[in-house]
Amino acid sequence: xxxxxxxxxxxxxxxxxxxxxxxxxxxxxGFFTTVDHKRIGIRxxxxxxxxxxxxxxxxxxxxxxxxxPNSHVLSAETYNEFFTMHGTSxxxxxxxxxxxxxxxxxxPLQLGSRDMAFxxxxxxxxxxxxxxxxxxxxxxxxxxxxNGGWFAYTPLTSTNFSPGINxxxxxxxxxxxxxxxxxxxxxxxxxxFKMRAPGxxxxxxxxxxxxxLVFSFMVIFAVPAxxxxxxxxxxxxxxxxxxxxxxxxxxxxxxxxxxxxWGHPEVYILFIPATGMISMIIPAFSRRALAGYLWIVxxxxxxxxxxxxxxxxxxxxxxxxxxxxxxxxxxxxxxxxPSGVQFFAWIATMWKGKVRLTTPMLFAIGFLLIFLLxxxxxxxVAVLPFDWQVxxxxxxxxxxxxxxxxxxxxxxxxxxxxxFPKMTGRMLDEHLGKISFWTMxxxxxxxxxxxxILGFLGxxxxxxxxxxxxxxxxxxxxxxxxxxxxxxxxxxxxxxVWRSYRGGALAGADPWGADSLEWATTSPPPDNNFDATxxxxxRHPLWDQRPLPVARSxxxxxxxxxxxxxxxxxxAALTGGMRAEPxxxxxxxxxxxxxxxxxxxxxxxxxxxxxxxVLVGAVGVAIGVIGLLAxxxxxxxEPS
Amino acid sequence: MSRRARxxxxxxxxxxxxxxxxxxxxxxxxxxxxxxxxxxxxxIASVWWLMFGLAAFVYIVVGGLIIYAVRKGRRRxxxxxxxxxxxEPDTPRFDDHMVLWGGIVVPLVILFVLAxxxxxxxxxLRRPASDALRIDVVGKRWWWAVSYPTTHFVTANDIHLPAGxxxxxxxxxxxxxxxxxxxxxxxxxxxxxxxxxxLRFVAKTPGTYRGECAEFCGLxxxxxxxxxxxxxxxxxxxxxxxxxxxxxxxxxxxxxxxQVAFDSEACxxxxxxxxxxxxxKVGPNLTDLGERPYLGxxxxxxxxxxxxxxITNAQRSKPGALMPPIQLSSAxxxxxxxxxESLQ
Numbered sequence: 001x002x003x004x005x006x007x008x009x010x011x012x013x014x015x016x017x018x019x020x021x022x023x024x025x026x027x028x029x030g031f032f033t034t035v036d037h038k039r040i041g042i043r044x045x046x047x048x049x050x051x052x053x054x055x056x057x058x059x060x061x062x063x064x065x066x067x068x069p070n071s072h073v074l075s076a077e078t079y080n081e082f083f084t085m086h087g088t089s090x091x092x093x094x095x096x097x098x099x100x101x102x103x104x105x106x107x108p109l110q111l112g113s114r115d116m117a118f119x120x121x122x123x124x125x126x127x128x129x130x131x132x133x134x135x136x137x138x139x140x141x142x143x144x145x146x147n148g149g150w151f152a153y154t155p156l157t158s159t160n161f162s163p164g165i166n167x168x169x170x171x172x173x174x175x176x177x178x179x180x181x182x183x184x185x186x187x188x189x190x191x192x193f194k195m196r197a198p199g200x201x202x203x204x205x206x207x208x209x210x211x212x213l214v215f216s217f218m219v220i221f222a223v224p225a226x227x228x229x230x231x232x233x234x235x236x237x238x239x240x241x242x243x244x245x246x247x248x249x250x251x252x253x254x255x256x257x258x259x260x261x262w263g264h265p266e267v268y269i270l271f272i273p274a275t276g277m278i279s280m281i282i283p284a285f286s287r288r289a290l291a292g293y294l295w296i297v298x299x300x301x302x303x304x305x306x307x308x309x310x311x312x313x314x315x316x317x318x319x320x321x322x323x324x325x326x327x328x329x330x331x332x333x334x335x336x337x338p339s340g341v342q343f344f345a346w347i348a349t350m351w352k353g354k355v356r357l358t359t360p361m362l363f364a365i366g367f368l369l370i371f372l373l374x375x376x377x378x379x380x381v382a383v384l385p386f387d388w389q390v391x392x393x394x395x396x397x398x399x400x401x402x403x404x405x406x407x408x409x410x411x412x413x414x415x416x417x418x419x420f421p422k423m424t425g426r427m428l429d430e431h432l433g434k435i436s437f438w439t440m441x442x443x444x445x446x447x448x449x450x451x452x453i454l455g456f457l458g459x460x461x462x463x464x465x466x467x468x469x470x471x472x473x474x475x476x477x478x479x480x481x482x483x484x485x486x487x488x489x490x491x492x493x494x495x496x497v498w499r500s501y502r503g504g505a506l507a508g509a510d511p512w513g514a515d516s517l518e519w520a521t522t523s524p525p526p527d528n529n530f531d532a533t534x535x536x537x538x539r540h541p542l543w544d545q546r547p548l549p550v551a552r553s554x555x556x557x558x559x560x561x562x563x564x565x566x567x568x569x570x571x572a573a574l575t576g577g578m579r580a581e582p583x584x585x586x587x588x589x590x591x592x593x594x595x596x597x598x599x600x601x602x603x604x605x606x607x608x609x610x611x612x613x614v615l616v617g618a619v620g621v622a623i624g625v626i627g628l629l630a631x632x633x634x635x636x637x638e639p640s
Numbered sequence: 641m642s643r644r645a646r647x648x649x650x651x652x653x654x655x656x657x658x659x660x661x662x663x664x665x666x667x668x669x670x671x672x673x674x675x676x677x678x679x680x681x682x683x684i685a686s687v688w689w690l691m692f693g694l695a696a697f698v699y700i701v702v703g704g705l706i707i708y709a710v711r712k713g714r715r716r717x718x719x720x721x722x723x724x725x726x727x728e729p730d731t732p733r734f735d736d737h738m739v740l741w742g743g744i745v746v747p748l749v750i751l752f753v754l755a756x757x758x759x760x761x762x763x764x765l766r767r768p769a770s771d772a773l774r775i776d777v778v779g780k781r782w783w784w785a786v787s788y789p790t791t792h793f794v795t796a797n798d799i800h801l802p803a804g805x806x807x808x809x810x811x812x813x814x815x816x817x818x819x820x821x822x823x824x825x826x827x828x829x830x831x832x833x834x835x836x837x838x839l840r841f842v843a844k845t846p847g848t849y850r851g852e853c854a855e856f857c858g859l860x861x862x863x864x865x866x867x868x869x870x871x872x873x874x875x876x877x878x879x880x881x882x883x884x885x886x887x888x889x890x891x892x893x894x895x896x897x898x899q900v901a902f903d904s905e906a907c908x909x910x911x912x913x914x915x916x917x918x919x920x921k922v923g924p925n926l927t928d929l930g931e932r933p934y935l936g937x938x939x940x941x942x943x944x945x946x947x948x949x950x951i952t953n954a955q956r957s958k959p960g961a962l963m964p965p966i967q968l969s970s971a972x973x974x975x976x977x978x979x980x981e982s983l984q
Contacts, residue, residue, distance in 0.1 A: 076859050076959055149856045155833060156816040156858055161781075246833030252817060253832065286713055288728035291735035295743070317819060317854075318830045319837035322762060329758050333751045337744060343702065344742035347709045348735045353728050354720060355713030368706050376695045383691065383754055385684045385761045388827025389673050392819060392854040458671030458823040460854045463862035467938065470850065471670035513725065543727045 014564050015531070021570040022527035024591055033591035035119035036527060037104050040126045042423060044101025047130055048094045052409075053494070054137075055089035056487055058082045067480035069468035079464035080147045081166070085139075087150025088170060091266065092177050093133045095408055099273040100125075100184045102415055103212040105423065107188060109518035109525060110206045112197025112534045114561075114572040115588050117190040120595050120631065121183050127599035128180035135606060136173035139166065146170035149462060151263065152233065154244035154255045159237050165610060168237060172606050174230040178223045179602065185216035185223075192216075195572065196580035197517065198551055198562070199536040206516045207290060210297050211276025214304040218269045221308065226262035229255055238609060253318060260311035268307040270404065272300055274411035275342055278364050281411075281418050282346050284514040285361040286353025289540055292345035299338035306335045316387045325384055332382030339375055343368070358512075359433030363414030366441045367407060374402030377452070392462075395455025401448045413440070413493060420497065421507030425523040428500045436492035443486030450475045515540035520548055533562045533573060536580075551582075561585040598627035671823040671850040677870065678825035680765050680841040687761055694750055705742070766840045769806035775799065776810045779818030779831040779853065781962060782860040783924050783937040793883045793914070796924030797866045798932045799851070801843050802876035809839040819855035822868050828854045843870040848933070859960035865938025882984070886915040887927060890982055898979025901972045907951075910963070913983065923963060930983045936961060947977045 024030035024039070034040070062082050065073040074082065104122060108115055116122045139145045144166040148157040157167050192205070192213050205213075232243040233255065242248040244255050283290040290296065312320065312328035346368065355361070377399040381387045390396055413436075420428050454475050459466065466472055510519035519542055521530055533551045538544035553563030559582050560566055561573040566585065574584040601624030608617025676682040716728075777799070778785040787794045801807055811820050813831040821828035826841040853864035871879060890896045899916065902908060908918035914927040932942055939958040940946040949956065952973055954963040968976070 076862065080856075080859065080861075153817055153856070156856070161816055161858060253835075286728070287717070287725075289730050291731070292739045295736075295739045317828050318832060319835055326759055326762060329762075330755055333755055333758075336751060337747055340747040341739050341743035344738045345735065347702075347705050347742070348731070348738040350706075350713040351709035351738075352731045352734060353713045354717035355710055356717055357710075357714065365706065365710060369703060372699060372702055372706075376698060379751070379754065380688075380691050380695070383687060383758045385680075385758070385765055385827060386687050386691065388829075389681070389684050389688075389823065391828065392821075392856075456672060456674050458673060458821075458850065458852070460821065460852050460861075462856040465862050469667075469669050471667035471672075515727075540727075 014568055017568040018528055018531060018564065019526070021568055024527070030591065032596055033593045035115070035123045035589055035591055035595075037108050037116045037119065037122055038423075038525065038527075038529075040122050041101050041103075041105025044097055044104055044126055044129065047126075047133065048098035048101055049494075051089045051093035051133060051137075052098070053490075055086045055094060056490065058086040058089070060483060060487060062086065063480040063483040065464065066466075066476050068477065069466050069473055071465065074464065076464045077147065080149075080462075081145035083462060084146045084149055084152075084170070085136075088136065088146065088173075090404070091150060091270075092174060093129075093136065095270045095404065096181055096266075097129050098412055099212075099215065099270065100129075100181070102208075102277070102412075102419070103188055103215070103273065104184075106419065106518060107191055107209060107212060108195065109422075109521065109529055110209050110516050111191065111195050111200065112517045112520075112530060112536065113191070113195035114529045114533075114567065116187050117195055118187050120589050120592060121187050123592075124595035124599055125180045125184040125187065127596050128183075128602065129177060131599055131603040132173055132176035132180065132606075135176055135603065135610075136169055139169040144169070146173075151259055152230075153259075154233060154236075154250075154252045155246060157233060157237075158245060160245075168234065168610050171230045171234040171237065172609055175227050175234065176602070176606050178227045178230075181219050182223050185219035188212050188216040189220075194574050194576060196575050197534050197536050198573070198575060198580055198582055200580045201578055204536060204539045207279035207293070207296055207300075208273070208276040208516075210300055211273045211279070214300045215269055215273050218265050218272070218304050218307065222262040222265040222269065224262075225258050226266075229258035229262070232258075234609070238612065253315070256315055256318065257311070260314045261308075263314065264311040265307045267400075267403065268303050270408045272303060274367075274408045275300070277411045277415040277418075278346065278367055279342075280514075280516065281360045281364045281414050282349050283353070284418070284512050285356045285358055285364075286349050287356075287513070288349060288353040289515075289543075290345065291348035291352070292341070293539065295341050296345050299341040302338045303335060306331060306338070310335060310382075313382055313387065314391075316384055317391055329382055329384045333379060336375065336379050336382075343372070343375075358417070359428070359430055359437060360414040360418035362434060362437045363410050363417065366437060367410040367414065370402055370406030370410060370441075370444065373449075374399060374407055378403065390455050392460060393455035394451045394459045394461060397461050398448050398451035398455060401451070405448070406444060410440075410444075413437075413490075416493065416497070418512070419518075420500070421511045422518055422523050422525070424501055424504075425507050426500050426504030427507050427511060428496050428504060432492060432496045432499075436489050436496060438489075439492060440486055440489030443482050443484075443489050446482035447479055447486050450479050454479075510542065515543045517541055528567045528570075531564050531567050533566070557585050558582045559585075594627055594631045598624055598631065601625075601627055669850070671852070673823040676824055677845040677847060677849060678822075678841045678843045680826035681824055682844070683761055683765060684827060687757055690757065691754070694753075698750070702742075766838065768840065769808070772806040772808035772840065773802065774808050774810065775801075776812075777820060777831075779811070779813040779815075779820070779857070779864075781815050781858055782853070782864040782958075784820075784851075784864075784866045785814070785924065786866075788880075791880055791884060793927070794912070794925045795883075795928055796926075796932075797934065797937050798869070798928070799866060800869045800871060800876060800879050802873045803843050803846050803870050804873065806840065806842050811837045811839060816857045817855050818853045818857045818864070820851070821854040822849050822851040824849045825868060825870075830855055843868075846870050846872055846875070852938075860958055863937055863939040863958050863961075865934065867933055883928065887913065887983060890979055892978060892982070894975050894978040895982045896979075897972075898975035898977070901968075901976050902979055905968065905972070905976075906964075906966055907976065926980060926983065928983055930981045936963075944977050944981055947980060948973050951976055 024034045144164055146166050146169050148167050235241040236243055242250045244250045279290055309331045313332045417428050417433050459472050507523045509522050535549045535551050551562035553560050553565035561571040570588050571585045572588055573582050574586045576583045601620050604620030605617050608620055674685050676685045774789055776787045784797050786799050811829050811831045818831040819828045829837050829839045847870055849868045851866040851868050890899050903917050908920055910920040910922040912919050912925045935942050935950045936958045953965040954961045
């Protein structure tokens, strides 16, 4: 049983013990061995943003090339490489990992836990992400960038038509980074089900946790498809199998089915946590509970399911039978409904709330206006005959940037303004934040809105140049100029982060007066997150339970970890059942270099495949096996 | 931000949008899908205008609700800010009504309309016609091989169609996936290995329409255009009759020299000119090159100077094209140009 009490006066001696139990080794060793979900989460976010800005630079080069007809800023080859790397970076190396980063940072805090369920796996998934990113980006140093587009359709990407290792960076990289996403998802699911603070029923989970839960289940079912697609492609390329070679009975459409079976859910994999962020930000700055909590949870889960039934709408022009196409067209229309549900829940929240237009809230409202348009054009491209006209044209480029850039990047920027105070203890500058928002919002719309019109005027996607006499000149010039404005807006936030990190106003534990548990601890939180575990009795603990009650450590295994003694022994509570009853104490593993060793082994294996040197691959396998054995050996150690 | 600054921003955005709409009109050479000249493009354009109406309605209403909700919420916040920092109470009835009507019922009605439109339009389009004219198009890197099975002749990057008659295009590829798209006539259809994809439509208005490859197909995807010439039935019949004849002998001495050079140099190894010894199958058939508007699938306009440049170094205007640079004396190149331009 949980014992409730008022926050206990903390004995100074215990605090010191707690600190010693959780402190990472100082300096470089600590950097490589930490398993702290907060350090890992921030690392994820920082690394992902490196890829965001790289992808942005590539996009600016592409826009420079397209600003005028027949220009020679980039060669055809370079342009094709840049748009491939832009898409690959944004999907695989920015959007997915940055959301995983926020999930990593926030989930244990929002659940009232001291860490993730598998802290070493967590470190491992970050190292895999970092190394796979380096793997893909090392193509810049060899001068052989992937050039088959981010969905790398066969047979263009077979060795017949794409010799050289360009495509191998992509194919192997996609399999490689998929490991990170998958183990991360497993971690999120177990953490959500087993690490909730006592009393935090599923019915009281913050919506962001729900969104990460749906994200994770979708990742587990979707990512294997792209791993198989890219894996079979690499088997074709490296070992000469013929899965996708039409000349030997292989099927190119099989590749498309496999790719989009992941590719469409992936859009929602990105979008769902972004809406989860919005569902945290809007209530916080409307000072009222999120309207329609159950509606929203139902909507998230429904989107998770339906999104697996729409992949063929990327293949409407491939000549599939009309009956099948009509089915996928209908399902693609239907998926609008759960998004509509969320939309009106957000509107109702603001309508009946007290709205404060802080920077995170501006990004949330900007998101609403942008996603509304992206959602509407999404309905349009679900309409079969219309899609025949606009697919693979600039209309679709406009549409998916409204969804993936507008409706995912805007929430992420909002989330940065919202949670930066928690992560660093300092506020971001609001004035600069608002300027950044308006620059981004205007830049974004003037960049991507005209692309719809270019699509109507017949401009196909992925052309490195165009002739000057078909009426595309002025719109392309406007788009290119505006893209610089958008980029400047993102840089203002980067500058804001840099400046505020060094000298922003102090934040305090709960600068926004928000309701979820991450605001119950100090900013930045101590290494152990919570000295004593909060006991939750409401969906909005910080609004409804003042002061917030905390649990005390009991004598038995079930409750030992709850209180300060649990923190001092570097343990966390495993809770279970619908009501998150304390069930067991579980030791948080000590810092370790093993996840990095295993990740390096795997990286060496992929490098071996890339350079086709058996020895390198074999060394990688050996390191990996040793790392795994050592890892397994150290499992189950009791806390001292 | 102050009210004044906000007004300035709002005016700026409005002006920018107005400018966009003006700039967005394109010109008469734009392959504008909303300026349809064929049955399929016409039906799709009417689907678009219906959707545009619905979309504008939805955007204005929902966008208006967002702005309204924000303003209402802000007023409450301003009124109470210092006095009371309490959390506003739940309003479950209001929330449920908003979600139910705004998020579920109204969208379902609109989606139902769109689903009906989708099914009826899809069924109407691409319905087989008994007297359709069959044309086979094969996508290649980076050009289009066009053949007329009923009249047994072949051309490239240049498709002639009779207006008013049902057309049945058989589309496939010789290498990677391409996508056949003439925005003013019909939606696009992918060209996939080992697959015979069909596109059926009726071209309505005589004219010349731009077609392009819409699926990324490698290095020169950007220069894979073609031209569809829609002619009245009479003009089309004359065009067919001319092509059924064996080509006339070169009229000038220079062109005659050009033919000799064409057959003896590398050209004939890759290109066919009907009725001559040149029977190469790698590159486009050049039997009627003189009447084609473009060279290199849209890379250059077809003028004698451009053709000379193209023959000697196609890589300059279309880097990566599979046609290698050819070492020719200037005189020889001019002769070949004269010969090719004489082919009508």
